[in-house]
Amino acid sequence: MKELRVALIGGGFMGKAHSLAYAVAPIAANLGASVIKEVLVDATPELAGRLAGELGWNSSSADWREVIARPDIDIVDICTPPQFHEEIALAAIAAGKHVFCEKPITNRVEEAVRMAEAARAAGVVTQVGFNYRHTPAIAYTKQLLEEGRLGVPLQFRASYLQETGFAADPNRWRATKATGGSGAVGDIGSHIIDIAEYLFGDIVKVAARARAKRPTPEAGWLDDTERIDSDLIDDGAVWLAEFSNGGIGTFAVSSFASGRMNRVAFELDASLGAVEFDWNSREEFRVSYTDEAPDQRGFRTVHTNDKHPGGMWRIAGLGTGYVEVSAIQFQKFVRAIVSGEPTAPDFEDAAHIQEIVEAVLEATVSDSWVDVPARIGVAR
């Protein structure tokens, strides 16, 4: 069987999730290749060595350039903070490697476009870690839309809420733009933008408000002029969106939502039905169809199992976890490498998501609707 050797760059929070997911992916499905966790790279030899041992990698290194130059490496998987993504990805693409990159693809759209163009020119397979879309309930919702069972997309309402801001260490890399922080829109908002575009198609226009929170516990939002003048990351935002198919959407993100640990949720209305999903009950979704008999109308809960895309268990109710959903994304990535078929979300999808992130932040300053540029290679 074909062997694919992976180099993981960055063994932190996501490095752990990816390490677990690479172990699960080939057990849960036949990928047509065996995936070998060859080398883990981190900032120092000591850190890399310890993490490689803990997370089950064959070897370790503190020099990603040297690792990328190795002919035995097939896949470079980037799990560093976003400001390093472009440099590492471009080097990996130049060396002919397939590249998996965590989200956001970068914090700057011009970098994202360079990455997408380089990957397209080199013909390597790319994928970005917008993992939530691979949840079987969300992938099945996509199937219902594609099959026409739900009809025409009308309205999409999404939120991604966390309470991480209350406990955050001000020195962590996420806290400032200078250290690679993406803000709530780029960090968590990018996930719901990905789900929105996956289900409803491209977003073409946005109007928005974003805010940063004052540091003291009792204080509220900063005046937005102060956020912009001080070049602070946004801690919360709301925006409206228009889709290319005429659908409309509302979005909310916050790092200061008390009691919300990691709540990714959406509702969608279409001309023949509606779906609602909440990551905190991720194994199920609720669906309503307009053609139900009058005495049967309303939402019903569907529990996902192995009849739904990526589902691993014949019996529903056993649990679908963060690692399983990450494993599904690597199944798609590895199958694309083996078969030559496209996978998603790739660097071009992620570059378009970054266009939307930046349009949302621009709209909050311009106080007007902002047009989102068409994705690479698509005329509008």
Ligand SMILES: NC(=O)c1ccc[n+]([C@@H]2O[C@H](COP(=O)([O-])OP(=O)(O)OC[C@H]3O[C@@H](n4cnc5c(N)ncnc54)[C@H](O)[C@@H]3O)[C@@H](O)[C@H]2O)c1
């Ligand atoms: N998809 C998701 O659900 C999800 C969740 C969390 C984070 N992320 C994304 O994953 C990426 C990493 O976030 P994280 O939470 O794992 O961060 P983290 O701080 O936990 O880990 C980052 C790791 O990268 C290492 N690193 C930094 N610079 C490096 C370099 N030049 N060479 C080698 N190693 C280097 C650090 O030492 C650290 O071990 C970010 O882009 C983030 O947005 C995605």
